[in-house]
Amino acid sequence: xxxxxxxxxxxxxxxxxxxxxxxxxxxxxxxxxxxxxxxxxxxxxxxxxxxxxxxxxxxxxxxxxxxxxxxxxxxxxxxxxxxxxxxxxxxxxxxxxxxxxxxxxxxxxxxxxxxxxxxxxxxxxxxxxxxxxxxxxxxxxxxxxxxxxxxxxxxxxxxxxxxxxxxxxxxxxxxxxxxxxxxxxxxxxxxxxxxxxxxxxxxxxxxxxxxxxxxxxxxxxxxxxxxxxxxxxxxxxxxxxxxxxxxxxxxxxxxxxxxxxxxxxxxxxxxxxxxxxxxxxxxxxxxxxxxxxxxxxxxxxxxxxxxxxxxxxxxxxxxxxxxxxxxxxxxxxxxxxxxxxxxxxxxxxxxxxxxxxxxxxxxxxxxxxxxxxxxxxxxxxxxxxxxxxxxxxxxxxxxxxxxxxxxxxxxxxxxxxxxxxxxxxxxxxxxxxxxxxxxxxxxxxxxxxxxxxxxxxxxxxxxxxxxxxxxxxxxxxxxxxxxxxxxxxxxxxxxxxxxxxxxxxxxxxxxxxxxxxxxxxxxxxxxxxxxxxxxxxxxxxxxxxxxxxxxxxxxxxxxxxxxxxxxxxxxxxxxxxxxxxxxxxxxxxxxxxxxxxxxxxxxxxxxxxxxxxxxxxxxxxxxxxxxxxxxxxxxxxxxxxxxxxxxxxxxxxxxxxxx
Numbered sequence: 001x002x003x004x005x006x007x008x009x010x011x012x013x014x015x016x017x018x019x020x021x022x023x024x025x026x027x028x029x030x031x032x033x034x035x036x037x038x039x040x041x042x043x044x045x046x047x048x049x050x051x052x053x054x055x056x057x058x059x060x061x062x063x064x065x066x067x068x069x070x071x072x073x074x075x076x077x078x079x080x081x082x083x084x085x086x087x088x089x090x091x092x093x094x095x096x097x098x099x100x101x102x103x104x105x106x107x108x109x110x111x112x113x114x115x116x117x118x119x120x121x122x123x124x125x126x127x128x129x130x131x132x133x134x135x136x137x138x139x140x141x142x143x144x145x146x147x148x149x150x151x152x153x154x155x156x157x158x159x160x161x162x163x164x165x166x167x168x169x170x171x172x173x174x175x176x177x178x179x180x181x182x183x184x185x186x187x188x189x190x191x192x193x194x195x196x197x198x199x200x201x202x203x204x205x206x207x208x209x210x211x212x213x214x215x216x217x218x219x220x221x222x223x224x225x226x227x228x229x230x231x232x233x234x235x236x237x238x239x240x241x242x243x244x245x246x247x248x249x250x251x252x253x254x255x256x257x258x259x260x261x262x263x264x265x266x267x268x269x270x271x272x273x274x275x276x277x278x279x280x281x282x283x284x285x286x287x288x289x290x291x292x293x294x295x296x297x298x299x300x301x302x303x304x305x306x307x308x309x310x311x312x313x314x315x316x317x318x319x320x321x322x323x324x325x326x327x328x329x330x331x332x333x334x335x336x337x338x339x340x341x342x343x344x345x346x347x348x349x350x351x352x353x354x355x356x357x358x359x360x361x362x363x364x365x366x367x368x369x370x371x372x373x374x375x376x377x378x379x380x381x382x383x384x385x386x387x388x389x390x391x392x393x394x395x396x397x398x399x400x401x402x403x404x405x406x407x408x409x410x411x412x413x414x415x416x417x418x419x420x421x422x423x424x425x426x427x428x429x430x431x432x433x434x435x436x437x438x439x440x441x442x443x444x445x446x447x448x449x450x451x452x453x454x455x456x457x458x459x460x461x462x463x464x465x466x467x468x469x470x471x472x473x474x475x476x477x478x479x480x481x482x483x484x485x486x487x488x489x490x491x492x493x494x495x496x497x498x499x500x501x502x503x504x505x506x507x508x509x510x511x512x513x514x515x516x517x518x519x520x521x522x523x524x525x526x527x528x529x530x531x532x533x534x535x536x537x538x539x540x541x542x543x544x545x546x547x548x549x550x551x552x553x554x555x556x557x558x559x560x561x562x563x564x565x566x567x568x569x570x571x572x573x574x575x576x577x578x579x580x581x582x583x584x585x586x587x588x589x590x591x592x593x594x595x596x597x598x599x600x601x602x603x604x605x606x607x608x609x610x611x612x613x614x615x616x617x618x619x620x621x622x623x624x625x626x627x628x629x630x631x632x633x634x635x636x637x638x639x640x641x642x643x644x645x646x647x648x649x650x651x652x653x654x655x656x657x658x659x
């Protein structure tokens with residue numbers, strides 16, 4: 001965006017079908033056909049009866065907390081009317097109130113001296129008396145192990161309770177769905193494994209494409225996360241007095257997968273290896289199928305709204321936006337921008353955005369936005385905001401060098417980053433961080449002309465008076481470093497938006513933008529990719545009136561070629577009004593906005609750029625420094641009745657959800 005306004009993008013939610021862990025009675029016939037469903041645990045009434053005499057190791061509760069629970073062989077914990085036991089034969093078994101096993105895991109190499117420990121990093125680990133690891137759940141980031149008397153009987157969750165970690169052996173039953181966090185996942189009767197953003201939504205966010213062949217009334221379909229780490233769909237059919245299993249789809253992760261994580265955030269379902277690294281997200285390709293990318297018209301939407309102040313004013317930002325536009329829906333996403341400013345003792349998450357935690361009601365924007373039902377999106381800029389004085393630009397130049405990408409990657413600001421990570425983790429609610437935005441900018445400031453072009457410390461290619469401050473490689477390492485600091489703090493309620501300028505091979509501030517492929521940090525460090533669409537001011541189209549698709553399609557195409565699995569957001573969009581001479585009816589902006597956002601319009605972003613799954617409007621009434629519009633180029637949607645009507649008409653359609 002522009003100098004004063006440095007500025008998602010997720011929230012498609014998961015669902016998981018009726019689930020049966022291994023040894024469920026409904027699937028005993030499957031065990032006999034060697035689909036790797038059998039854990040190898042052999043249970044009978046006698047063994048269950050003997051084990052039931054063991055003493056509970058903790059008091060009944062609904063959950064076990066990471067870092068505070070361990071269980072030796074021969075011990076058990078009772079939760080509700082369920083019994084979780086570590087048996088002397090080396091089996092971890094979950095029994096219901098009737099002492100029937102509903103889940104089990106065999107650890108045959110344990111000989112009576114192993115200990116199960118729910119570690120502080122979220123992994124459930126079994127080690128022998130030589131401290132050798134015998135079992136590892138792969139649930140890095142989990143905070144609680146929940147046990148209940150109904151499916152899913154056993155699951156790991158993160159700090160907020162919204163992310164669901166399923167251990168190996170989970171099976172999805174045919175034609176049944178379970179709703180989790182407002183969305184659902186179902187194995188359809190035709191063999192297609194499908195994820196929907198919510199009940200009643202008719203287009204899925206992802207589907208496997210697996211299909212049953214020669215379907216008859218005798219065909220049964222299952223999808224199971226096998227003990228070999230492969231997520232597989234089978235059709236089961238009796239033929240010549242025996243049951244035959246035919247694979248119709250798989251994730252292709254045999255021998256690699258260690259845990260499967262279902263989450264309300266993209267990538268909805270992911271499979272991870274034993275170190276916790278994602279090796280398969282549900283929107284990726286495998287050798288077994290070519291998945292259809294999301295063309296779901298249920299677009300997450302929101303706006304960047306300004307005026308951080310006290311509690312009532314923070315909430316009024318959302319209320320006023322809705323009332324000004326006559327909206328019946330509340331934005332899913334609400335954005336603000338903050339400069340790092342690590343010199344100030346108050347420049348942390350709590351005092352800037354959530355100081356109600358400390359009894360100060362002045363700045364609790366994040367909590368207010370969350371309480372309104374929206375998700376806060378924070379443009380978190382690594383720099384102190386310093387004006388460039390043409391007569392004495394040295395302070396501005398020093399700021400660029402101090403906050404260079406190399407300095408960030410070298411750990412200069414780790415203490416500041418860690419404070420934010422700790423406080424956001426303690427806050428515990430979902431938040432989206434967009435740092436080092438518009439990273440592909442390329443600027444060169446010559447002596448005597450330091451203030452002529454726009455520059456910020458995180459531009460991937462930056463030269464000042466002939467000295468190289470940033471190189472493209474620095475952009476990768478700096479981004480990875482920031483994300484890794486949060487990971488080291490085990491922060492699970494943050495999603496990261498990596499965003500770029502939307503002018504490939506064009507100019508911004510008189511300089512060419514650089515290749516996104518040269519600065520992309522990798523899929524493992526990015527949750528969403530953000531692009532922009534601005535209309536009719538110099539620097540974002542050179543004052544030429546173009547559709548949103550015309551402005552953004554070039555960079556969209558580069559992103560599609562860059563990664564096939566990451567969702568794309570129109571993380572900023574906006575338009576100025578045309579002058580009265582150009583637009584005597586005063587309808588041009590409203591038509592521009594409506595064309596972009598109306599999913600039924602053949603020229604909309606949905607029709608032309610189907611990987612876009614979220615939009616955020618840059619709603620700012622401040623004039624733009626290089627606008628060609630007579631009104632100074634304010635982007636806010638309230639600038640005219642036409643603009644308000646065009647936005648409301650699109651957003652009130654069924655494609656955009658309410659909270």
